[in-house]
Amino acid sequence: MFSNPEISAYINQNFEPAWESVRSVPTITLDFGNGQKVTRTLHGNIATYVCTADGSIIDVIPGVYEPQAYLRQLKKMSEASRNIMVQSDRQFDLISKYHKDELARNKALNKLMVEPQTSVEGHGKVELVSDTSHNEWYRRRQIHQMLLKQSGATPDSFKKALYKHVLHADLDDPHLGLDKYLSATYPFDDNS
């Protein structure tokens, strides 16, 4: 996504960007036994926070997005952020109002309005568009509700709740909640 020239240029011009790792990513390696190995990530997930200069979260873009939808969100959040940041004495009130307005807008949306109307083709495209729709329709609503209750939350203080309740990856669980799926049909007792 950050290799996309339009997105990267927009970020460079309109934000002060930094990235942080919340934990290592689980990977899976298939060893075909003939020297051929294929490695893929298993359960990575991402979040883009837009914050004020003191680090208070204004809004969050959860998970993966189709590039144009991601750019639309960035533009919308950049504009909202500037309006909030120029009135720093009313910052928390304005952030709270922003979430109330966004929540009302989200609830008024019909899911069909969020889902893409155009056909998509290409490897992984359908999944990406489906993820975008789910993130816009459901996860962003969750985030607005959570941030309304946590005024002044920062990425650091919010990340565990976001990953656990919205992105479904418990950062405190060493197996990220995947253990029950990995062990469900495994026939051997490795502990004995």
Add this chain to the structure above:
Amino acid sequence: MKRFLLSALITTLFAAQASHGQEPFKGGMRADMRKSIIEMPIKTLLVPPKELKSEPVSISKNDTKKEPKKKVRPGAVIWYPTTAEAKKNSLLSGKPVLVFHLMGFLDDRFC
């Protein structure tokens, strides 16, 4: 005359195949094969014990061998090394801070 020559040629070919113990092709496929063609001699199937090679198999739950991670360019965004630096610059520029959280590392091959 031509017919006679053609039938003589076919007869000769059949006779040659029969002499080798093979049946002629039927419908483009060989009707049958000799057993020795399908089955390999037993002595080539059995490997003498001295030629068997066995490698010890180790199974570890916590395999500590890790391949070095391949570094990649983290896109075309010009990132600050820390969020603190991004916040400091946000105060000067008036631009909002963008913090990107991920599992793994943005400059790793797998993140």
